[in-house]
Amino acid sequence: EVVMTQSPATLSVSPGEKATLSCRASQSVSNNFAWYQQRPGQAPRLLIYGASARATGIPDRFSGSGSGTELTLTISSLQSEDFAVYYCQQYNNWPQTFGQGTKLEIK
């Protein structure tokens, strides 16, 4: 199965600054990947699918890019509600697999 490796494990950023989260796939996943946000005690929420399409209701400060094995989630200007754990997921190969998560914390 495809292994998704996220980096860094923890990212400390100040509110208002930009955050860049990375995910590497062990083999090409084309543009068939997604990003999720999970706040403490909550279910994950879909942010990005198809590499760069924002899910319904997701602010435009969230953007996804990449293809193949290198994937990126960028949050342009961090708001207080953005500090959470973020997961990448590939669905190009069966079974779908998730990364181990990046915790975005307030600096």
Place this chain on the structure above:
Amino acid sequence: DVQLVESGGGLVKPGGSLRLSCAASGLTFTNAWMSWVRQAPGKELEWVGRIKSNTDGGTTDYAAPVKGRFTISRDDSSYTLYLQMNSLRTEDTAVYYCTTGGGSYIPHWGLGTLVTVSS
């Protein structure tokens, strides 16, 4: 709006069984592929298995760690998804999420139900 509400979690001893339910609303359940995803405490998300719609054959697929022990089923008349878990192990302790989709991105998640396997 799509709503998925899980129930049936709890404490069970190793080797025991448990059945989870997921009540779905706000979607055409009969056409929906559905999945279960779990998350052990402090760990990442792990796909458990999926069931296709009955119009697509109603077949199931499972992740390797649960294959042969877990069974997913559905009742389209009541818009309910099930996860029957047998021969439970301590490593099955997790929050179990009911989700839409079955092999693509996941637009809808339930709130989850906690399953604790401990003696």
